[in-house]
Amino acid sequence: MLATILRIGVNVFRESVRDKVLYNLVFFALLLIGASLLISQLSAGQEVKIIKDLGLASISMFGLFIAVFIGIGLVSKEVERRSIYALLSKPITRAQLIVGKYLGLVLTLAVNVGIMTVALYLVLAWMNWQTSPAVRETWEAPALDPALLKAIALLFVQLMVVTAIAVVFSTFSSAILSAALTFGLYVVGHFNADLRNFENVLDSRVAAWTARALYYVLPNLAPLDVKTMVVHGQYVSPAYVAVTTAHALTYIAALLVLATWIFSRRDFK
Amino acid sequence: MPAAIVTEHLTKDYRVGFWRPRPYRALDDLSLTVEPGEVFGFLGPNGAGKTTTLKLLMQLVFPTAGRAEILGRPVGDPAVKRRIGYLAEHPYFYDYLTAEELLGYFGGLFGYSGADRTRRVARLLDEVEIGAERRLQLRKFSKGMIQRVGLAQALINDPEVIFLDEPMSGLDPLGRRDVRALILRLREEGRTVFFSSHILADAEALCSRAAILAKGRLVASGSLSEMLAFQVRGWEAVVEQLPSESLPRLEATARRVQRIAEGRYSLEFPPEPPPEQVLPSLLSAGGRLVSVMPLRQTLEDFFVERVGSADWDRMGQ
Ligand SMILES: Nc1ncnc2c1ncn2[C@@H]1O[C@H](COP(=O)(O)OP(=O)(O)OP(=O)(O)O)[C@@H](O)[C@H]1O
Ligand SMILES: [Mg+2]
Numbered sequence: 001m002l003a004t005i006l007r008i009g010v011n012v013f014r015e016s017v018r019d020k021v022l023y024n025l026v027f028f029a030l031l032l033i034g035a036s037l038l039i040s041q042l043s044a045g046q047e048v049k050i051i052k053d054l055g056l057a058s059i060s061m062f063g064l065f066i067a068v069f070i071g072i073g074l075v076s077k078e079v080e081r082r083s084i085y086a087l088l089s090k091p092i093t094r095a096q097l098i099v100g101k102y103l104g105l106v107l108t109l110a111v112n113v114g115i116m117t118v119a120l121y122l123v124l125a126w127m128n129w130q131t132s133p134a135v136r137e138t139w140e141a142p143a144l145d146p147a148l149l150k151a152i153a154l155l156f157v158q159l160m161v162v163t164a165i166a167v168v169f170s171t172f173s174s175a176i177l178s179a180a181l182t183f184g185l186y187v188v189g190h191f192n193a194d195l196r197n198f199e200n201v202l203d204s205r206v207a208a209w210t211a212r213a214l215y216y217v218l219p220n221l222a223p224l225d226v227k228t229m230v231v232h233g234q235y236v237s238p239a240y241v242a243v244t245t246a247h248a249l250t251y252i253a254a255l256l257v258l259a260t261w262i263f264s265r266r267d268f269k
Numbered sequence: 270m271p272a273a274i275v276t277e278h279l280t281k282d283y284r285v286g287f288w289r290p291r292p293y294r295a296l297d298d299l300s301l302t303v304e305p306g307e308v309f310g311f312l313g314p315n316g317a318g319k320t321t322t323l324k325l326l327m328q329l330v331f332p333t334a335g336r337a338e339i340l341g342r343p344v345g346d347p348a349v350k351r352r353i354g355y356l357a358e359h360p361y362f363y364d365y366l367t368a369e370e371l372l373g374y375f376g377g378l379f380g381y382s383g384a385d386r387t388r389r390v391a392r393l394l395d396e397v398e399i400g401a402e403r404r405l406q407l408r409k410f411s412k413g414m415i416q417r418v419g420l421a422q423a424l425i426n427d428p429e430v431i432f433l434d435e436p437m438s439g440l441d442p443l444g445r446r447d448v449r450a451l452i453l454r455l456r457e458e459g460r461t462v463f464f465s466s467h468i469l470a471d472a473e474a475l476c477s478r479a480a481i482l483a484k485g486r487l488v489a490s491g492s493l494s495e496m497l498a499f500q501v502r503g504w505e506a507v508v509e510q511l512p513s514e515s516l517p518r519l520e521a522t523a524r525r526v527q528r529i530a531e532g533r534y535s536l537e538f539p540p541e542p543p544p545e546q547v548l549p550s551l552l553s554a555g556g557r558l559v560s561v562m563p564l565r566q567t568l569e570d571f572f573v574e575r576v577g578s579a580d581w582d583r584m585g586q
Contacts, residue, residue, distance in 0.1 A: 007377045011363075018365045081361050086422060089327050089355035090378040091347045267330040269283065 004092050005100040012104025013111075016070055025069075026112055029062035033119045037126070048127055048143050049231055055120035056151055056227045063113055063159045064186065070108065071166025072178035074101045075263065080174075084268055095260040102167050102256060106160055113156050120148070141233030150241055151230040157248045158224040162186055164255040165219060171263040189221030224248060271341030273430050273461040274303040274326065278335035281321050295321040297485040298335070303463055303478075305429075308456045310472035310479035310493070311465040318485040319465035320358050323434045326463075327355050339430060351379065354428035358435050358465075360419035364408035368399055368418050371407065372425055379426045393421040398447065412439040420451065431455060433464035437471055449474055469565070503540050503564045506548065509533040511556035522547060532556075537564065 016022050036054035040047035075098070078084040087097065121144065128136070128143035141147065165185050169178035195215040202208045223244045226236050279299040282292035296318040303309045313319050324330045326337055328345035342349045362371050372390040381389060394403045397417040407415065416439045423431060436452070437445045452475050455462050466472060472479050473493060480490035489496050503524065510532050511519075519526055525537040538547060544561050552558065 003380070004378060007374065011374055014370075015363065015365055082357065082359075083361050083363055085324075085327070085329060085357040086355065086360060086362060086375070086419070088329060089350060089353070090375055091350040092378055093347060265331075268324070269330060 001096070004096050005103065008092070008097060008100025009102075009104035009107060012074065012101055013107050016066075016105070016108045019070070021069060022066065022108070022112070025062050025065050026115060029058050029112075029116050030119050032058040032062075033116065033123055037123055040127070045138070047131075048124070048139055048141075051120075051123055051127060052148065052231045053227070055116075055123065056148070056155070056231070059113060059116045059120070059152060060155050060158075060225075060227070062116065063109060063155065064162060066109060066112055067105070067159045067163045068166055068179055068182050068186075070105055071163045072170045072175045072182060074105060074167055074170055075259075076170040076173070076175050076178065079266075079268055082268075088268075094264045098167065098171070098260045098263055099256060102164060102259075105163050105167075109156065109159050109163065113152065113159070117149075117152055141231070145230070145233070147230050147233075147236065150236050150238075151226050154224045154226055154241060154244065157245050158221055160252055161189075161219050161221065161224070161248050161255075164252045164259075168255050168259045168262070171259045172266070185219055186221065189219035190225070191222070192218050192220045193222050219251065220247075270305055272302050272338075273305045273307070274301065274309075274337070274339055274463060276301045276322070276326075276335065276337045279322070279325055279332055279337055280334040281318075281325060281330060282333040292333075294485055296325070299482075299487055300335075301480055301487070301490065303461060305461050306456070306459050307478055308452060308462045308476050309464070310476035311463060311482065312467065312469065312472055312479055313465075313482035314467055316484070317467075317482040319467075319482060320434055321485075322482070323355075323357075323432055323463075323465060326432060351426065352429045354423035354426065354431045356419045356423040356431075356433045356436055359438070360415060362407050362415065362418065362422070365406060367406055368394060368403040368410070368421075371418065372422055375422050376425050381425075389425060393424055394418075396424075396451070397421045413441060413444055416440055417444070420448065424455075428460065430461040430463065433462065435466055436464055437466065437468065445471075501540050501563050501565055504538050504544055504561060505564050506536045506538070506544065506561045507534070507559040508536065508552065508556050509559055511552075512554050515551065515554045515556060519551065522551070533559075 033055050036051045036058075039054065040050040043050055078087065088094070092100075124143045131143075136142070162182065166178060166182045169181050173181070192215060195211045195218075198211050202211060226240075229236055276299050279296060280294070281296040282294050284290040285293045299318075299322060311319050311322065321330070325332055326339065326344055337344045339349050340352060366374065369390055372393060373386060376386045376389055397420050399414065399417055399421070402410070402414065407418065410418065416436070420433075420436060423433065433452075436448050440448060449471070452462050452464065456475075462475075464471075464475075476493055478491060479493050479496065481488050481496065507529070511534055512532075516526075519534070519536065523536045523538055527535045529535055538544070548558060548561070
């Protein structure tokens with residue numbers, strides 16, 4: 001059972017590793033992280049902060065591209081090209097197919113985020129070595145701050161949510177529509193918390209309930225973004241990381257149940 | 270022992286039309302039983318509903334009405350899927366994998382691993398005559414090679430029941446012969462083969478029993494010899510070096526006489542009397558027989574005859 005899911009996942013990983021798109025994305029991400037070194041030279045005293053900002057933004061942006069562009073094709077490509085016929089005639093369930101595909105892309109993302117993280121730390125290490133101890137004293141946070149890993153971990157969880165959204169859409173709609181909808185929800189997900197405030201200013205009960213319902217149904221991505229806090233050396237508690245992660249994982253589980261529910265009822269014609 | 274395949278009143282409507290979807294009946298009330306060990310031909314012209322039936326049996330689509338069982342269990346049961354193999358029509362496989370990797374992946378889904386899996390993969394690829402190309406990505410494969418890989422993947426688990434949707438399509442004459450040999454071998458091993466085709470000759474060479482489908486309905490089923498006995502429409506002979514004095518006699522017996530070249534004729538005769546009676550007297554004054562061939566109805570003719578050319582309006586209901 002679990003073995004089947006893992007085999008499907010490993011095949012997704014193998015597919016993406018052989019995909020040129022992935023290499024292009026990773027290449028540009030590394031280029032951007034490297035270029036941050038040059039850009040930071042333009043702002044005296046802020047170098048480390050700029051490198052961190054740009055590095056985390058690159059990881060977030062390119063991770064998003066990978067999650068969306070591979071995620072939307074995960075299931076829909078199998079259906080459109082009809083490779084799903086042979087796959088589903090093997091002893092697997094449609095639920096295993098969905099979960100396996102999802103985990104495969106999460107694995108791909110983990111490896112890529114890992115590579116980008118190493119690149120970021122290398123640039124920061126170079127910066128650290130170049131700078132005199134006196135200047136280092138003035139930094140809000142050390143260059144090789146381990147707290148960066150907290151931000152990256154939560155970023156990764158955010159990408160896991162986006163991937164699950166892409167998988168849901170790709171079980172019933174075409175790749176282009178799925179991409180648009182996933183990007184749409186990604187943006188909405190960053191403002192979702194505002195719905196909570198909105199609720200308080202609404203007079204109508206119906207409107208207030210709608211706002212509340214949307215708050216629970218739509219993804220809530222903003223809490224998973226602690227880039228700014230970490231860059232400015234503010235403390236992010238492990239408890240916060242754990243709770244937001246647990247919350248996101250619950251949301252992901254619900255999305256995968258939904259994807260399976262839709263997918264299990266589909267005709268492949 | 271349960272039947273290999275049973276369908277009861279199996280019916281499938283597709284919804285067609287974008288703005289006002291209407292149901293379109295692709296398969297209408299199909300009831301069939303295939304016994305274990307049979308090679309069963311599922312025949313019918315284009316659009317008859319053969320692929321639809323196979324997809325229903327693989328639970329790639331869900332029936333509008335009716336039910337189907339394989340090996341005594343409902344279709345879609347993973348325990349059943351362990352014991353069957355399926356080759357889709359115009360198959361497509363992951364083009365980023367090599368033939369070896371594809372079979373390895375599918376073998377893994379059946380729980381094979383290590384040396385056992387490697388051995389199975391190698392044996393099957395040998396069997397369908399994929400040589401050193403097995404290390405190439407499938408994007409570099411020709412249509413016929415993909416079809417062979419498709420046959421190999423359908424057999425990875427030594428299935429008891431094998432479903433093949435037009436297994437000969439895309440193959441050259443040698444390839445078709447190989448597939449025939451493969452199907453006959455599967456039968457010798459006691460496996461059940463259910464294959465669709467619109468080519469009567471394939472069915473005649475292979476099947477113990479067959480069903481003929483047209484416009485989603487079963488029009489005939491049973492042993493092929495019974496179904497097609499009345500089918501011979503006449504026969505055709507080609508003769509050469511025929512002396513011209515034989516011509517008048519020829520024109521009296523033959524339905525059609527066509528001159529191909531000097532002394533060489535193509536002749537068409539009614540079914541009776543049979544060629545073994547007609548030809549000796551015809552060639553008594555000289556001439557050489559080049560070929561004799563029965564003229565048969567195509568599947569298309571058969572279906573027009575049985576179903577009638579009056580189209581029932583299936584779009585309407
Ligand atoms: N996805 C679909 N949507 C609507 N109609 C469909 C769909 N798939 C098949 N049909 C219709 O159902 C009927 C049966 O199609 P099917 O593919 O089962 O025929 P077939 O016997 O396999 O034909 P062929 O020999 O050409 O492969 C056809 O009239 C076809 O137009
Ligand atoms: Mg077909």
